[in-house]
Amino acid sequence: MDLGLAGKTAVVTGGSKGIGLAVVRTLIAEGVRVVTGSRGITPELKETAAVPVTVDLSTPEGATELIERATIELGGIDILVNNVGIGDMGDFALGGFLDLPEAAWTHNFDLHFYSALRVSRAALPGLVERKGALVNISSIGARVPGDGPIAYNVSKSALTALGKVLAAEFGPQGVRVNTVSPGPVxxxxxxxxxxxxxxxxxxxxxxxxxxxxxxxxxxxxxxxxxTTPEEVARTVAFLLSPNNLSGADVLLDGGILKQV
Incomplete structure (x- = not known):
């Protein structure tokens, strides 16, 4: 199926491995020019046609640098996929509420929530100009935050809420914003x-x-x-294709969550 994405430009965060790498490959296969930002560049990413930018997206400076460099490289941004997260065991911060130091909460929110907020804020003027599309990668943990790892899940809950806020504010300006919430991948x-x-x-x-x-x-x-990374990537690509979906939170968990 032709998703109508050929000739578009995209920024994908966390594209060096896992879901992000699958999204990069899928978009490139659809004819999209891609810039991706991550803390490292893997051999698998080097094999793609994406332009890699080495940045720490848990910092404000990293978000600004990524969008500035992507805008220069691409000439403008049609698509943003906020995927960055789960770099290592420290990103999960296992333990109960009283066990977790404040640094664990700060790290999880910087990585999973504030990275998306900052990159989105930097990219949205260009997305508005081009009537673009944005997809955030959240988690089913956002809907059951108490199941743990709690700092990770609560930060993903905030990310899911951010998607709703952005969809409501920028939909009238022509930018569609959606969320994909996978189960275990x-x-x-x-x-x-x-x-x-x-x-x-x-x-x-x-x-x-x-x-x-x-x-x-x-x-x-x-x-x-x-769920496979490729299944998540195909869902992301569909949400980015021309359609009237906005403000959606698409569960991709094989039927784990059964609430109506």
Whole structure:
């Protein structure tokens, strides 16, 4: 299917791996010119036609630098995908409310909420000019923040709310804003024994594959499996294509959340 994105320009945050890398590849396949910002440049990202910018998007300076460099490179921005997040175990900050230091909350909000807020604020004048589109990558954790990791989930709740605010304010100016909220995705977070799931499995003294299987059984997705990064990327691309969707929060969790 031709999504009508050929010739567009895009900024994707956190495009070096996982969901972000899948979004970069999908948009390029649709004929989009892409600039992506992340803390590092992976070999997989180098293999794409995207223009990588090395920045720390948990800082105000990183957001400004990314949009300034992207605007110069692309001549203008039609699309923004705020995806950055979950760089390492510290980004999850495991523990109960009284266990987490303020630094853990600050880090999670800087990475998962303020990065999107700052990049969006820098990009929106150009998006308004071009009647563009914006997608935020949140999480089903935003809808069940108490299930933990709580700092991560609460920061994603704020991100989901931000999408609603931006859709209401900038929709009349021609900019559509939507959110994609995946459940567990088959990135290194769940598939790498050295990642989040592996570290938790080690702390519980059980094999990694047994922990992942047990976690899936508890979450009970109707499909019985993890979502793939490519499935998230295709959903993002559809939301960015010409349509009348705005202010939506699309669950992509295989049926884990069953509330109406």
């Amino acid at each position: 088959s990135t290194g977070v769940w598939t790498d024994p050295a990642g989040f799931s592996g570290v938790v499995a080690d702390s519980l003294g059980i094999p990694h594959d047994a922990f992942v299987a047990g976690a899936l059984e508890r979450m009970a997705p109707d499909t019985g499996r993890l």
